[in-house]
Amino acid sequence: MAHAVPRLQDHQVEALSAAYRSAQLAKRRTTLVGVLLLAxxxxxxxxxxxxxxxxxxxxxxxxxxxxxxxxYLENGKLVFTDIADWYWGLGRWLSRLWDTLxxxxxxxxxGAIGAFFxxxxxxxxxxxxxxxxxxxxxxxxxxxxxxxxxxxxIFVVAFGLGPVPGVIAIMIHTVGALGKLFAEVVENIDMKxxxxxxxxxxxxxxAIRYAVVPQVLPNFASxxxxxxxxxxxxxxxxxxxxxxxxxxxxxxxxxxxYYSDVxxxxxxxxxxxxxxxxxxxxxxxxxxxxxxxx
Amino acid sequence: MKTSRMFPDQSDIRARHAGLVSxxxxxxxxxxxxxxxxxxxxxxxxxxxxxxxxxxxxxxxQLGTFLxxxxxxxxxxxxxxxxxxxxxxxxxxxLGTLLAALxxxxxxxxxxxxxxxNRVVRFLTRRFSDSIRGVDTLIWALIWINVVGLGxxxxxxxxxxxxxxxxxxxxxxxxxxxxxxAGEGVxxxxxxxxxxIRFGIVxxxxxxxxxxxxxxxESNTRSxxxxxxxxxxxxxxxxxxxxxxxxxxxxxxxxxxxxxxxxxxxxxxxxLRMPMTPPNTxxxxxxxxxxxxxxxxxxxxxxxLADPISRHWPALAVRELxxxxxxxxxxxxxxxxxxxxxNLGEATVTRAVVELPAGQRGYGQRLGRDxxxxxxxxxxxxxxxxxxxxxxxxxxxxAPVRERLAREKAQARAETAATRVDFxxxxxxxx
Numbered sequence: 001m002a003h004a005v006p007r008l009q010d011h012q013v014e015a016l017s018a019a020y021r022s023a024q025l026a027k028r029r030t031t032l033v034g035v036l037l038l039a040x041x042x043x044x045x046x047x048x049x050x051x052x053x054x055x056x057x058x059x060x061x062x063x064x065x066x067x068x069x070x071x072y073l074e075n076g077k078l079v080f081t082d083i084a085d086w087y088w089g090l091g092r093w094l095s096r097l098w099d100t101l102x103x104x105x106x107x108x109x110x111g112a113i114g115a116f117f118x119x120x121x122x123x124x125x126x127x128x129x130x131x132x133x134x135x136x137x138x139x140x141x142x143x144x145x146x147x148x149x150x151x152x153x154i155f156v157v158a159f160g161l162g163p164v165p166g167v168i169a170i171m172i173h174t175v176g177a178l179g180k181l182f183a184e185v186v187e188n189i190d191m192k193x194x195x196x197x198x199x200x201x202x203x204x205x206x207a208i209r210y211a212v213v214p215q216v217l218p219n220f221a222s223x224x225x226x227x228x229x230x231x232x233x234x235x236x237x238x239x240x241x242x243x244x245x246x247x248x249x250x251x252x253x254x255x256x257x258y259y260s261d262v263x264x265x266x267x268x269x270x271x272x273x274x275x276x277x278x279x280x281x282x283x284x285x286x287x288x289x290x291x292x293x294x
Numbered sequence: 295m296k297t298s299r300m301f302p303d304q305s306d307i308r309a310r311h312a313g314l315v316s317x318x319x320x321x322x323x324x325x326x327x328x329x330x331x332x333x334x335x336x337x338x339x340x341x342x343x344x345x346x347x348x349x350x351x352x353x354x355x356q357l358g359t360f361l362x363x364x365x366x367x368x369x370x371x372x373x374x375x376x377x378x379x380x381x382x383x384x385x386x387x388x389l390g391t392l393l394a395a396l397x398x399x400x401x402x403x404x405x406x407x408x409x410x411x412n413r414v415v416r417f418l419t420r421r422f423s424d425s426i427r428g429v430d431t432l433i434w435a436l437i438w439i440n441v442v443g444l445g446x447x448x449x450x451x452x453x454x455x456x457x458x459x460x461x462x463x464x465x466x467x468x469x470x471x472x473x474x475x476a477g478e479g480v481x482x483x484x485x486x487x488x489x490x491i492r493f494g495i496v497x498x499x500x501x502x503x504x505x506x507x508x509x510x511x512e513s514n515t516r517s518x519x520x521x522x523x524x525x526x527x528x529x530x531x532x533x534x535x536x537x538x539x540x541x542x543x544x545x546x547x548x549x550x551x552x553x554x555x556x557x558x559x560x561x562x563x564x565x566l567r568m569p570m571t572p573p574n575t576x577x578x579x580x581x582x583x584x585x586x587x588x589x590x591x592x593x594x595x596x597x598x599l600a601d602p603i604s605r606h607w608p609a610l611a612v613r614e615l616x617x618x619x620x621x622x623x624x625x626x627x628x629x630x631x632x633x634x635x636x637n638l639g640e641a642t643v644t645r646a647v648v649e650l651p652a653g654q655r656g657y658g659q660r661l662g663r664d665x666x667x668x669x670x671x672x673x674x675x676x677x678x679x680x681x682x683x684x685x686x687x688x689x690x691x692x693a694p695v696r697e698r699l700a701r702e703k704a705q706a707r708a709e710t711a712a713t714r715v716d717f718x719x720x721x722x723x724x725x
Contacts, residue, residue, distance in 0.1 A: 006615055009653045042392065045385035049446040049527065056442055056451075063441045102339035109336055145556050146549060147520045149432070153537045154545070158360060159353035163343040237432045240524065241534075244343070251524075254436045266429065273428035 070263040079260050087264050093249060097272060100245035103166045103238060104231040110167070111174025112224040115140075118175065119182035120208060125191060128204070140183075143176025148234055152243040163244030170231050170238075178227055185219045186212060218287045225280040225287075232276050236269050364546035372544075376532060380551055382446050383528035384559070386521070387514040390453025395507045398423075398458050402465025402503075408477075409469060409491060419462065427459030431517050435526040446527025453514050453521070460510065468502045469495060508563040515559050519552050587678050587692055591671040592660045594695045599670035602690040603677075612673055615655065616647035618665040644668040654679040 008016070045051075071079050079086040087093075120126045121136035148169045155165030193211035202210065239247025246265060253261035369376055403409045405419040435452035442448050477494030485493065522530025529548060536544040591599070603610075622640040629636065645659045646668045656676025658668040678687045 006649070012653050041388065045388045048381050048385035049389055049450050051389065051447050051450060052442075055447070059441050059443075063438075066437065066440050099343065102335075102343055106336055106339040106343065109332065142553070145516065145553055147516055149520045149523065150533060150549070153523070153534060154360065155353070155357070157537060157540070158356040159349060164345055164349060164353070167339075167343060167345075233428070233430050237430045240432055250433065251436070254433075254440075266433070270425050270428040274424060277424070277428075 070259045070266075073260050079263060086260055089249075089261070089264075093246065093265060093268055096239075096246040096249055097268060099163055100235045100238075100247070101232060101272070103163050103170065103243075103245050104228060104235040107167045107170025107235070108174055108224060108228040108231050110171040112178055112220075112227070114171065114175040115178035115182050116220070119179045119186060120212075122179060122183040123186045125187055125189075126194075126204075126208070126212070136179075137183075140176045140179040143172050144180065145176070146173075148173035149237065149241060152238055153241050156242045161242045161244075163238075166235060166238035166243030166245060169243065170234060173234075174227055174231065178223060181223045182216070182220055185216050185223070189215045222284045222287045225284050229273075229276050229280050233273055236273075360542050363540075363542035366543065367546035367550055368543045369547050370536075370541065370544045372532070376529065376548065376551065379522070379529040379532055380555060383518045383522075383530075384515060384555065386446050386449040386453060386528055387511060387518040387559075389450045390518070391457060391507060391511045391514050393450070393454040394457030394461050394510075395503075397454070398461030398465055399503070401458070401462035402469055403491065405462055405466035406469035408472075408474060409495065420466075423459040423462040425459075426455060427463065429456065431456040431521060432524055435521045435524050439524070439526055444525045444527075449518060449521045449526035449528055452526055453517060456517075457510060457514065461507070464506050465499070465503055468499050468506070472498045508566055512556070512560050512563045515556055516552075584675075584678070587687075588657070588659075588675060590692050590695045590699075591658065591674055593699060594667070594671065594674075594691065596664060596667040596670070598695055598698075599667055599674060599691065603670055603673060606686060606690065607673075607677065607683075610673065611651050612676075613649045613651075614646070614669070615649050616645070618644055618646040618658075618668045620644050620663050620665070646672045648672045648676055650676045650680070652680060 073079055073082060073085055075085075118136055118140065121128070121132050122140055123133070127133035127136070151169035151172050152165055155168050159165045159168070189212060193215070194207050197207040197211040235245050235247075236250075237247045239245045239249070240251045242248070246269060250262070250265045250269070252258075253265060401419055401423065405416055405423065407416065410416050410419075431452050434455045435448055438448040438451040438455070442451065472495060474494075476498060477490040480490040480494040481487075518528050518530075519533070520530045522528040522532070523534045525531065529552065533545065533548050533552075536542075536548065621643055623643040625638040625641050626635050627638040628634065641661055642663055643659060643661060644663055644665055644667075645657070646665075647655060647657055648669065649655050650673075654676045656672040656674065656679070658671030658673075658675060660668050660671060674687060674691050677683045678692075
């Protein structure tokens with residue numbers, strides 16, 4: 001090539017490399033300060049949380065031995081050698097697992113219905129007034145910040161032991177979590193159909209029914225399915241506080257050291273969650289492609 | 295009726311456009327079937343789970359009594375213990391999240407398609423993280439209690455374990471979503487695979503990973519409040535205890551404490567998640583202004599450039615690094631709902647590069663074949679880079695161009711507005 005590569009003059013090079021050096025130094029300093037801060041926080045948190053590495057190290061073999069023990073039957077044989085003995089309570093567990101699924105289902109359904117009616121009040125574009133929006137948002141926040149198991153603890157006292165408090169607890173948490181997601185979906189809609197419906201004399205709920213719902217339904221359904229999957233996981237521990245489902249058998253097995261039962265129930269739960277994971281993901285992909293296809 | 299006057303043939307329209315008015319028959323049946331199935335399952339659940347109005351009614355009455363007893367919330371005699379437990383809760387969430395992030399970081403690379411070519415390793419890593427995720431934090435807490443005993447340490451380990459699953463999934467998704475060009479660039483200059491990951495991928499994914507981890511820290515604070523229920527430390531222990539002993543005023547106080555803590559952490563983490571803007575000292579900071587200046591210079595006419603330059607800088611020794619040359623540039627447009635790119639056509643472009651004695655280099659590019667204007671624009675750009683001359687360039691070259699462009703735009707708008715048809719008025723006019 002005939003073009004000579006033009007070189008920067010020395011004082012320019014110097015100025016630029018000085019700028020580079022100082023920028024690099026500043027970045028290194030920020031990183032160092034961040035690392036130091038993090039280290040201090042870790043030490044502080046470690047003290048407060050009573051982290052005892054010696055104890056962890058000393059007892060680490062217990063985790064492996066525990067994980068090992070849950071895979072042995074009472075008679076000292078590996079669980080896989082005698083499936084019938086391992087899953088002796090299969091019928092009972094499956095029935096409890098079905099309960100768990102129904103708790104999650106009913107909680108999700110009722111919660112999604114509640115979230116549907118509340119979400120419009122929490123949006124910027126469809127709330128009647130700012131006061132309504134403020135209260136709707138605070139209410140949804142409250143519902144999703146209090147963990148569902150805390151609601152379950154309280155409801156067990158009020159409604160008595162059994163799946164009823166579990167369903168209500170999951171429902172309330174779902175209202176909060178889905179209400180927020182639904183509101184975000186509604187805020188992203190195309191407002192032209194709404195304006196059209198209102199210009200033609202529709203009331204607020206008529207406008208929502210004919211102009212908003214068709215736009216948001218696939219997204220709403222997809223989020224509700226995602227929530228169902230999360231709620232199945234949540235419902236599996238509702239039994240810990242006496243709110244029904246498979247959790248009751250699991251905590252009993254763990255507390256009373258029925259080792260092989262622990263592994264049997266855990267595997268059942270994991271398999272169920274995975275199957276639901278896969279199935280809901282399939283349906284969600286179809287729903288989302290449905291929306292993009294329109 | 296008023297409507298019938300406006301649409302005299304409503305039934306006729308309905309008959310002609312049946313498909314539009316009532317939707318397809320198949321779709322209707324499908325909707326009905328889905329709704330019926332959902333309702334049927336719900337009904338079955340209600341029966342099986344022993345819901346009854348009597349039970350719900352008495353429960354709600356009880357709940358009302360509890361709510362009454364909850365006001366006013368008080369810490370009782372254990373304010374200090376509660377605060378300590380709250381600190382413990384936050385510490386559990388913090389350490390658990392951090393440890394999980396550290397462990398999940400390599401796992402994320404092992405599970406991502408573009409960093410791990412081995413399918414078996416990928417499959418095993420994914421199934422491993424899936425099975426960990428399938429087990430709730432509370433169950434992990436129970437298991438860890440068997441290992442390290444009751445107390446907050448078990449909580450830290452429980453949060454860590456259940457987060458490893460979520461993080462390695464999220465991280466691998468983030469890694470798969472990156473732009474692979476950076477990694478390819480590193481590899482093409484002779485970097486090894488690890489170099490490509492370190493310098494091509496890590497800088498891209500780091501901000502995403504950090505923001506996801508911070509988000510989880512916030513949700514883990516929520517989880518950490520409940521693992522105390524099974525004895526793994528934190529405020530949950532007190533919460534479960536006060537509920538079991540019906541001390542509702544203290545229950546309310548603890549719930550309020552949790553709400554405030556979660557809100558504070560929410561706030562802090564969302565602030566940290568905001569991209570940090572670099573301080574305004576680097577040479578890059580002036581790029582924005584320079585871009586604006588170059589855009590104006592490209593639209594300036596020959597006279598607008600030549601007059602001020604010959605007036606203020608009559609004896610400028612300019613070295614031409616690249617003589618003005620004319621070429622073609624492909625113009626790309628975007629259109630349609632999805633913004634797909636298409637090639638609109640080629641345009642003639644003239645460009646020039648000059649250097650001033652002090653060393654600044656100026657670039658001039660413009661549509662058309664005006665060689666002189668391109669060269670002058672390059673000179674003006676070079677002058678603009680000199681801090682001493684910038685004000686003069688801004689005042690005598692850029693400002694007039696900016697004004698002229700604004701004037702032309704306003705005129706075009708006025709002309710367009712004059713011919714606008716207000717369709718709304720047209721429709722409503724004869725009603």
